[in-house]
Amino acid sequence: MLLIDNYDIAIKHKPDLAEAYMNKGVALRKLGQHQEAIKKFNLAIKYQPGFAEAYMNKGDTLKQLGQREKAIKNFELAIKYNPGLIAPYISNVLKKLEMQ
Template structure:
């Protein structure tokens, strides 16, 4: 199965999870991540907003929303979200550096590259 097929399957699973439990922040967060990868930036942001509503202290929601906002050129809003991510996870940058190191050690370069890109955006706009 190609990436597009995997994303579509993931979307179906997240939609089912939300159908049965509409207050599931993880399902909205994950659906937002898939939407972002598919290029549906505004829809991704809407899902991150719902995830934040149900789990307002989860740093990753703000990080991913901030990255989405950078993609739209909304840098001041992105900065607000990055600052909230750091508020809820003060060691976020260090955690990402450690994760990149571990992924590289295990030769999982594709995911390490994703984390590196997120880290660079976070550093630039926070």
């Protein structure tokens, strides 16, 4: 929980710091707190609308929750905003989702 506390401190000092919300979301997802993680990814996207990594992590979380269509939409947005960085990863995930 120390890591999450550090993100809370960062958010307290800079409430619009998208990276802090995204990283907190990743930490929450690792703890199994998927709904809270999605809320943090949404805040990251709110403060940085083209934040591809936030869309990618939100998609991963939705995939873990079995929300396939929502996951695909978020992966597509991640590709739209940063195709070079994460397209290979997301293409692989999309193929796996389409096979299900």
